[in-house]
Amino acid sequence: MKVTSKRPCSPTFSPASNPDSIISEPPFMSPELHGQLQEVDGQTVRSLLTGRNALAPISLLPPEILARVFHFFALEEQNLGWIRATHVCWFWRQVALDDSSLWATISGNSTNTKLISEMLARASDAPLDINIDFGGASGQEVLLMFPPHLSHTRKLRLYGLSMLHSDIVRDIYSREAPTLEHFELGVSDTSLIIFRDLGGTTLFKGQAPRLRTLFLSQVLIPWSLIPRGQLTQLTIGLFREVSIYDVPSHRNLYQLIDLLVHCPELEMLVLGCCLPPQLAQIPYGQTIHLPRLSRLCLAGSSSRITNLMKMLKLPSSAMLHFHCLSENVHNDRLLLPVVSAQLQGPAPIEFKSLGVTVNCMDRSLEVTASTSIPTSGVRQSEDFESDMDDDDDEFVLSFDGLPELGNWTDLLERVCKILPISNLEFLSIFAPDIVDSVYWVEVFRSCAEVTTMQAVGRGTSSLVRALTTPKLTNMRLDGKGKQKRRDDKDSSTAAQPARSTAAHEDAPIFPKLAFLSLKRLEFAENEHNSGILFDVVERGLRQRRVAYKAPLRVLHIDNCAISAKRAKALQKLVEKFHWDGKEGFLDVFEDAGDPDSDSDETGVVGRIFRRYHVR
Known part of the structure; x- marks a missing residue:
């Protein structure tokens, strides 16, 4: 393997380009003697330089220390760039080759067959950390290399697999893995591998005592094969919900319950569209205690999620992320009392940030809440571009495929009613479609502490109007x-x-509102009884400054349909004003989707995998 570098890493000098300049040539010599002297002179120069290299301070380091330096170099470099250090000199190369752990971290794609083979050989028996993305390609030659090394593999991550690899995956499952701590297996989203029988009672023949993290994507195995009692993180997800035809055994539900009962050390549990179909029926009455759980993410039919939640007993501090596939309004609402009971546990929480995404065209609703304001520090930096970080949200509740004709609006009001948001400070609403049926004043009546709000999309027009007290x-x-x-x-x-x-x-909502960001709104809109949107906003800003003595400090207007004259009029009513200068009608096709949404086929479950992936 040849690795070049733009800048030499050697601490020494290169050989002289003209050795004759160092040793003078004696006069009156034959051509044969001249050639012999030139060869001797070159060897002398190289010997002198080698001796000088040996006297360099870095060459005096013991091999163990130099190898440690190489480890730090490898942590900083990407794509094996650290290997160029092995081309500096013979001593450095020998130190690197003698340290097998330097070669034990293997990553890349399945096309680097020779590289992966060479690194496995150089790693010898060192604990391996393997991360390979097959990208849907065959790559069977590479995959076949790993089963023989499973006995000394510490982390194994294999992605982009397909049905072509099922036999090799079965071989991996059936081998002992005494040092394995972290196992991730991901199949491309166009395939689904179902193992109904792996020839044993437990994965890895029950010989994986150190396994703590198990991640399976698009791989369906019996729940009974998953190791009990030792896992701290369990993530299993499919891109579509399994049916009774996929899992014909009615024992599937009881196997899942038995698994959770005997995994009290779980700290993170993610089950995406893999909940047993029997959960939609009368649930098994056993209580499942997970005292250490800090994150729970469930995706699937709302009835399955509801019935599983009725069995779980969790710490009140656990982060809850629910992504529901709506069945009907009644089943969707049944989840809310269960969620409310969890949020109002022995140590009730108070959310300070709330995000709502409403999409009538996609019939979807998502509500996110956090006990802290956005990490970007909106109030301090006055930067409205950053929204809440999903990884830090203690609560996420979303519904896909909601019934039409406004049923989702009632659901939104019910969700906000059960959430502890009386101390809310930051509010973000995204709605690309016209939304007039939500009674915003009633939804946020108790939120008197809101200081920062951002409204994105034409659907938020009714909320922006609600910021202004109607004409008296x-x-x-x-x-x-x-x-x-x-x-x-x-x-x-x-x-x-x-x-x-x-x-x-x-009475106006949000009396302490100080920062307001408006995006993709049409200020000439006149589809409401309160009049043109601009007139309503202008009157509201004047009310807050004159009547209520609580002027708006900062107003941001971006990608909105508003004239320069109207923008200038609003500028006079706030302390600080930002406008991107765009006039005319809003381009409804520009950035029309939710900036945080996913456009791939995996949809909401794809977001789950990316959120909880540990690469």
Whole structure:
């Protein structure tokens, strides 16, 4: 293997280009003697340089220390770039070749057959860390190299496999793995490998005592084969939900329950679309205690998730991520009381950040919540470009395939009602479609601590309008309980909440709002009884500054349909103003999707795998 470098890593000098300049040529010599002297002179020069190399400080390091330096170099370099250090000098190369652990980390793709073979040979019996992506290619020659080395493999990650590799995978499963700690197996999303029988009672013949992390993607095996009692992380996912035809045995449910009961050390549990079909029926009544669990992610039919959650007993601090495939509104709602009971456990939490994504066209809804504000520090940096980091969200609840005709709006209101968001400070709403049926004032009535909000998409227009107190022309109750018409010019009435139900609805939401970001909105929109969106926003900003003495500090407007004249008018009502300068109609095709959504075929389950992948 030949590795070149733009810059020599050697601490020594290169040989002189003209050895004759070092040793003078004697006069009056024959051509034969001249050639012999030149050869001797070259050897002398090389001998002198070799001696000088041996005196360099770095050459005085013991081989163990130099090998340790190579390990640090290997950690910093990518794609085996550290190997160029073995081409500096004979001593360095010998130290690297003698340290088998330097060659034990093998990564890349299945096309590097010679490289992988050579590294396995140089690694000898050192604990292996293998990470190979087959990318849907055959690569059987490479895959066949690994089973014989499983006895001294510490981490094994194989991705992009297909049905062509099933026999070799079966061979891996049937071998002992006494040093294996981490095992990941991923099949391409166009394939599904189902093992109904692997010729034993447990994976790796029951000889994998150190196995702590098991990750299977698009691989279906009986739950009974998974090792008990030792796992700390278990991730199993499919890109479609299994049916009774995929798993004909009714024991499948009881095998899963038995597995979870006997894995009390689990810290992370991810089950994506692999829950047994029997969970949709009357659940098994056993309680499953997982006292160490810190992350739980379940994906599948809402009824299966609900019935499994009824059996689980988790720490109140556990992060909950649910991705539901909607069956009907009734089944979807049944999950909410179970979630509420978990959130209101012995140590109830209070969310400070909330994100809502509503997509009527895709019939999907996602709600994310966190106990901290975004890591980007929106309030400090005034940077609205960064949204919440999904990895840090303590709670995620999403529904795909919701029924049409507004049933999802009622579901959204119910979800927000069960969440502890009275101390909410950051709110992010994304809705690309027109959404007028959500009663935002009622949904966020208790969120008086919100200081930062970002609204993305035309569907958030109704929420932006809700930030403004409606015109005061309706009826209110006087002190004697009689109706009295309010005058638009009665500023004192506008500044005080009335005592009737209708007047209570006039109170503005988010009284402490200081930072507002608006994206992909059309300020000329006039599809609402409150009037043109620009007029409503302008009136709201003036109300907050004059009537309520709580002016908006920062306003961001990006990719919105708004004229320069109107943008300038809004600028006068806030302390700091940012506008990207775009005018005219909003390009509805520009960045029309959720910036955090996935466009691949794997959909929501694909997001689960990427979120919990440990590469």
